[in-house]
Structure formats: structure tokens, C-alpha cells
Amino acid sequence: MDNKSIATVLYETADLLEIDGQDSFRIRSYRNAAQAIENHTEQIRDIISEPKKVLAIPGIGKGMLVNLQELFKDGQLTVQAELLKKYHPSMLQLLKIQGLGPKTIALIWSAYQVSDVDGVEKLAREGKIRELPRMGEKHEQKLLKAIEDYRRISGRFLIDVAETEAKKLTDYLAKFAGFDKITPAGSLRRGRETVGDLDILVAGTACCSPEERQKSVRYIAQYPPLMDIIGQGDNKISFRLRNDLQVDVRLLPPESFGAAMQYFTGSKAHNVALRQRALKMGYTLNEYSLADLKTERPVAGRTEEEIYAKLNLEYIPPELRENLGEIDAAEKHTLPTLITLDDLQGDVHMHTVETDGRNTIEEMADAARVRGYKYMAITDHSKNLAFANGLDDKRALAHIQRIREANDKIEGLTIFAGIEVDILADGDLDLSDDVLAQMDVVIASVHSVFNQEPAKMTERLLKAVANPNTSIIGHPTGRLQLRRDAYQFDMDAILTAAAHHKVAMELNSYPDRLDLNDVHLRQAKQRGVKIVINTDSHHASHLDKIRYGILQARRAWLTKEDVLNTLPIRKFANAMKHAWN
Numbered sequence: 327m328d329n330k331s332i333a334t335v336l337y338e339t340a341d342l343l344e345i346d347g348q349d350s351f352r353i354r355s356y357r358n359a360a361q362a363i364e365n366h367t368e369q370i371r372d373i374i375s376e377p378k379k380v381l382a383i384p385g386i387g388k389g390m391l392v393n394l395q396e397l398f399k400d401g402q403l404t405v406q407a408e409l410l411k412k413y414h415p416s417m418l419q420l421l422k423i424q425g426l427g428p429k430t431i432a433l434i435w436s437a438y439q440v441s442d443v444d445g446v447e448k449l450a451r452e453g454k455i456r457e458l459p460r461m462g463e464k465h466e467q468k469l470l471k472a473i474e475d476y477r478r479i480s481g482r483f484l485i486d487v488a489e490t491e492a493k494k495l496t497d498y499l500a501k502f503a504g505f506d507k508i509t510p511a512g513s514l515r516r517g518r519e520t521v522g523d524l525d526i527l528v529a530g531t532a533c534c535s536p537e538e539r540q541k542s543v544r545y546i547a548q549y550p551p552l553m554d555i556i557g558q559g560d561n562k563i564s565f566r567l568r569n570d571l572q573v574d575v576r577l578l579p580p581e582s583f584g585a586a587m588q589y590f591t592g593s594k595a596h597n598v599a600l601r602q603r604a605l606k607m608g609y610t611l612n613e614y615s616l617a618d619l620k621t622e623r624p625v626a627g628r629t630e631e632e633i634y635a636k637l638n639l640e641y642i643p644p645e646l647r648e649n650l651g652e653i654d655a656a657e658k659h660t661l662p663t664l665i666t667l668d669d670l671q672g673d674v675h676m677h678t679v680e681t682d683g684r685n686t687i688e689e690m691a692d693a694a695r696v697r698g699y700k701y702m703a704i705t706d707h708s709k710n711l712a713f714a715n716g717l718d719d720k721r722a723l724a725h726i727q728r729i730r731e732a733n734d735k736i737e738g739l740t741i742f743a744g745i746e747v748d749i750l751a752d753g754d755l756d757l758s759d760d761v762l763a764q765m766d767v768v769i770a771s772v773h774s775v776f777n778q779e780p781a782k783m784t785e786r787l788l789k790a791v792a793n794p795n796t797s798i799i800g801h802p803t804g805r806l807q808l809r810r811d812a813y814q815f816d817m818d819a820i821l822t823a824a825a826h827h828k829v830a831m832e833l834n835s836y837p838d839r840l841d842l843n844d845v846h847l848r849q850a851k852q853r854g855v856k857i858v859i860n861t862d863s864h865h866a867s868h869l870d871k872i873r874y875g876i877l878q879a880r881r882a883w884l885t886k887e888d889v890l891n892t893l894p895i896r897k898f899a900n901a902m903k904h905a906w907n
């Protein structure tokens with residue numbers, strides 16, 4: 327359990343205590359602890375066995391320490407578990423609706439004993455919310471709109487959330503004797519940027535007799551974070567987790583594992599095309615096997631590799647299985663050699679305590695070196711981003727100095743001096759030209775005035791691309807997944823200009839962003855624009871998020887050659903100054 331997950335549980339508990347009408351001192355102690363843990367740089371799980379260290383965190387007293395110990399021991403908080411029993415776990419979903427806080431939820435509960443989203447929506451439609459104290463028709467309309475928004479974006483989960491849940495569940499499954507192979511399939515395996523539900527496949531001896539299957543399903547049903555079971559069949563169980571993520575677990579005999587992996591990895595469109603090919607070749611393909619059409623005898627099924635091979639296809643990596651030309655390319659042996667994590671030589675977008683990051687230059691550098699990078703860049707914010715304590719010219723110059731000093735001290739890694747400079751509303755960059763010219767890496771990003779007319783926004787970005795100091799356009803569309811749409815502009819015009827000026831486009835790996843997306847990345851590649859894959863880390867641990875960027879790059883068919891931060895150091899430095907080869 328990482329600090330963020332702990333903080334979530336504590337925040338939820340505080341809200342539930344408030345709904346329950348408990349005293350404000352107790353509620354505040356949970357919120358304070360949540361906030362302290364969220365902001366703490368050291369992981370609680372690493373220090374939980376040393377009570378003194380935990381108690382040294384401001385906001386954490388003896389009582390909270392006991393809670394934390396319990397959380398690590400049992401995977402849940404008794405206080406929270408009991409409140410959820412009293413009000414039903416659906417209360418946690420209600421709390422996610424914008425503008426619906428514990429106070430209103432408590433009002434609704436005390437008047438109608440309703441604690442789920444559907445129920446509250448029904449009350450609002452029947453005009454029963456406006457009848458509550460301090461509520462009116464306006465509140466009711468706002469609430470309906472918020473529920474609509476919640477529905478639109480709920481249902482899907484960011485890849486890191488899905489991946490974390492999948493990891494926890496597969497660890498739990500691995501403890502059961504008789505499950506030999508366990509793997510996530512579906513959109514998570516394809517590396518999609520958001521995931522609708524988890525598809526987990528399990529094979530082994532426990533899958534093969536009715537009694538054993540029953541025992542296995544019973545074990546799965548006892549998974550602690552499971553909220554409710556949606557369906558249960560002979561070899562499948564579907565359930566919902568506390569955070570509303572749905573999971574399908576399927577039990578398979580080992581000889582079908584490859585066929586099931588292939589089928590349940592999808593995508594649906596890829597499967598349909600593959601099945602048509604199989605039929606043309608005299609086979610049937612389903613989740614159990616690839617079989618001879620006439621004799622129905624299986625010819626492949628234990629591994630995915632043998633299925634693709636029998637269909638005269640090169641093995642197709644999961645990230646490409648979207649029926650976007652991959653089957654044709656696999657037949658002609660023209661599948662791209664997709665970029666891998668090992669190809670990356672550095673990460674050149676990260677923040678430090680000087681602006682809104684949590685670690686120092688040295689701490690970020692140590693983390694980059696541990697990852698095996700050859701180079702990195704510190705790119706703190708510029709002054710336009712006032713809430714992030716962005717740098718003005720003077721502080722930027724001092725920061726360059728500090729970065730150079732840190733670079734002199736560290737061996738085996740080059741720390742480039744960089745900046746993430748704001749693109750102001752008129753397209754000017756937020757720092758003076760001669761300061762920017764001293765930087766090794768200049769990432770220009772839009773962080774304000776998102777709602778300009780598309781023509782104006784295009785002009786703004788074109789000006790930033792044409793600025794001789796710009797090396798990279800950061801998170802080029804500004805979208806925040808499940809939260810904020812991209813700002814509107816003429817992508818093709820920007821890419822054409824970027825190719826001309828040899829300015830790279832960023833693939834920002836932060837799961838909320840994953841910007842550019844796969845479609846735009848393919849478009850960039852067609853236009854001859856190079857990509858830089860970065861994390862935009864605000865904490866040393868964020869450097870790990872680079873793998874989401876790699877997955878996204880692979881879904882866009884990118885190879886090592888398309889990505890500048892696969893280059894050796896000297897060539898990369900030149901590329902940041904518009905010399906791409």
C-alpha cells in the first residue's frame with residue numbers, strides 16, 4: 327500500500343465519520359493525517375515497523391499509528407469497515423460526485439436512507455432533494471448534472487489505477503495452490519490509456535475438476551477489497567471492487583491458456599479479423615483453441631505464439647492488436663520493432679522543490695541513476711505558474727547554477743539544465759531569450775488560458791514552436807484524462823511547423839495526461855516529427871511512470887528511431903538545439 331492509497335482510505339473515513347455526525351475533532355484528525363501522509367516523501371510501508379518514525383510525522387498521533395498498523399496488518403481500517411457496513415459501500419461512490427459533500431449526503435441519508443448514486447438520482451428527478459433543508463431547485467439541477475458527469479467518466483479507470491488493482495489481485499491469487507498461471511488480459515494488457523474492467527485469466531490444476539473449481543471460486547470471493555459479486559458461473563466470477571472497478575476472473579485448463587489469452591486480450595476488432603483469417607485457412611478460432619474446421623481437432627491453444635504461427639503470422643504484440651493494419655503487417659513481416667523501456671537513455675521533464683516538486687535536484691538525480699539513465703534534465707516551472715512558485719529570470723539563472731554544480735558532483739549521469747517555460751496567451755515564452763538560451767532543454771507548455779478560439783490557440787502554439795529557444799512542446803494538447811478535454815487547435819499545422827523547425831513533441835507519461843495520444847503520435851511520425859518520452863515527475867518515485875509512456879508509444883507503432891531520448895548523450899543534446907541527426 328503506497329502513501330496515496332493510505333491517504334485515500336483516511337480521507338474516505340473522515341467523510342464517513344462526518345456523514346455519521348461524529349465530533350469534528352476526530353474527523354479533523356483523519357483529514358490531517360491523510361494530508362500529512364500524502365505529502366510525506368518516505369513511504370509509510372517502509373517505516374511502519376518503527377513507530378517512532380511514524381509518530382515523528384506531524385499530524386500523526388498514537389491513535390492514528392494504531393490505525394495505520396491495523397491497515398497494514400488487515401488491509402482495512404475497522405472504523406471504516408464498520409461505517410461502510412452501516413451505510414453500505416456505495417456511499418463511497420456518492421462522495422465522488424462533484425459538489426456532493428458529506429453534509430448533503432448526511433441530509434439525504436437522514437431523510438430518505440438512500441446511499442447510492444441511482445437512488446439519489448431518482449430522488450432528484452422526483453423533486454425530493456429540493457425539499458431538504460438549505461436545498462433548492464438549483465441545487466437539485468446541479469446535482470443531476472454532476473451525476474451525469476460522474477457517469478460519463480466513471481466506468482473508466484486510469485491505467486495506473488487498473489494496473490495497481492490488477493497487481494494486488496494477482497498477488498492474492500498467486501497465494502492459492504493450484505493456480506500456476508495468472509495474467510491480466512483485456513485493455514490493460516494492450517496498454518490502453520484507460521481501462522473499463524479487468525480481465526484476469528488463471529490456469530492450473532485448480533481449474534480442472536468441478537470441486538476444485540468451486541474451491542477456487544470460494545477463495546476468490548474472499549478477496550478483501552471485493553465489494554460485491556455480480557455473477558458467478560462454472561469457470562468465471564465477476565465482481566466489483568471498493569473503487570467500483572469491475573473484474574472478470576476466468577479459470578482455464580492449461581491447454582486453452584494461450585487461446586484464452588489471445589481471445590480475452592482482444593481487441594474485439596482484432597479478434598474478428600483474426601477469426602476471419604482462420605476460417606479462410608480452414609480453422610475455427612475461439613477462446614478454447616485454434617481447431618481444424620472439419621475434424622474439430624485443436625491444432626494450437628497452449629500459447630499465443632503457436633496460434634499466430636499456425637495462422638502464418640508473426641507474433642503480434644498486444645499493444646498493436648486494434649485491427650489498424652497489424653495483421654497485414656504481421657503477414658508481410660513488416661511489423662515495426664517497437665520501442666522498449668530499455669531503449670530510453672534519459673528522462674528530461676521533472677520538477678524539484680524549487681517549484682512544485684517534492685525532491686531536490688540530487689534526489690531526482692540519484693533516482694535517475696538507479697534507473698540506469700545516462701542523462702536527465704531538471705525542468706522546473708516558470709513564473710507565470712505562480713501557484714507552483716515558478717521561476718523568474720533571476721531564480722532561473724541561480725537554478726541553472728545549482729544544476730551545473732550537482733552535475734559536476736555526480737558520476738555516470740549528466741544532468742541537463744532545463745526549464746518548463748509557460749507559453750503565454752499571446753505565444754510568447756515566459757522568460758527572457760538570453761536566459762532560455764542558456765538552457766540545454768527548453769520545454770514550452772500551455773498551463774493557462776485554455777479556452778481560446780482554435781485559431782488563436784493555433785497561432786499561440788505556432789509562435790512557441792517557431793521560438794528558436796524551444797526544444798520540445800510539453801503535453802501538447804493539455805488534456806487531463808477523465809477530467810479536462812484537450813484545448814482546440816490545428817494539430818496538423820503545429821506538426822508541420824514542428825517538423826520544419828525541428829522542435830520535438832512530448833509524450834508525457836503521466837497517467838492523467840498521456841499526451842500526445844496514440845492517434846496524434848502516429849500523425850506526428852507521418853509528418854516526420856520526433857518524440858521525447860518524459861514523466862513530468864514531481865517526486866522521485868514518479869520516474870517509474872515512464873512505462874505508461876512506453877506502452878502508449880508502442881500502441882502508436884513507434885520505434886527507437888522515432889524517439890529522441892533514445893539517442894546517446896551528445897546527439898540528444900544537439901537534438902535539443904534543432905539538430906536532429
Ligand code: DGT
Pocket residue numbers: 511512513514518520521522523524525589590591592593594597598
Ligand atoms: P475495456 O474493458 O472496455 O477497457 O476493453 P476490453 O478490450 O478489455 O474489453 P472487454 O473487457 O469487454 O473484453 C475483453 C476482451 O474479450 C476483448 O478485448 C475481446 C474479447 N471479447 C469480448 N467480447 C467479444 C466479442 O463479442 N467477440 C470477440 N471476438 N471478442 C470479444
Ligand code: CA
Pocket residue numbers: 512513514522523524525
Ligand atoms: Ca476489460
Ligand code: CA
Pocket residue numbers: 512523524525574
Ligand atoms: Ca471484461
Ligand code: ZN
Pocket residue numbers: 746771773800801
Ligand atoms: Zn506542465
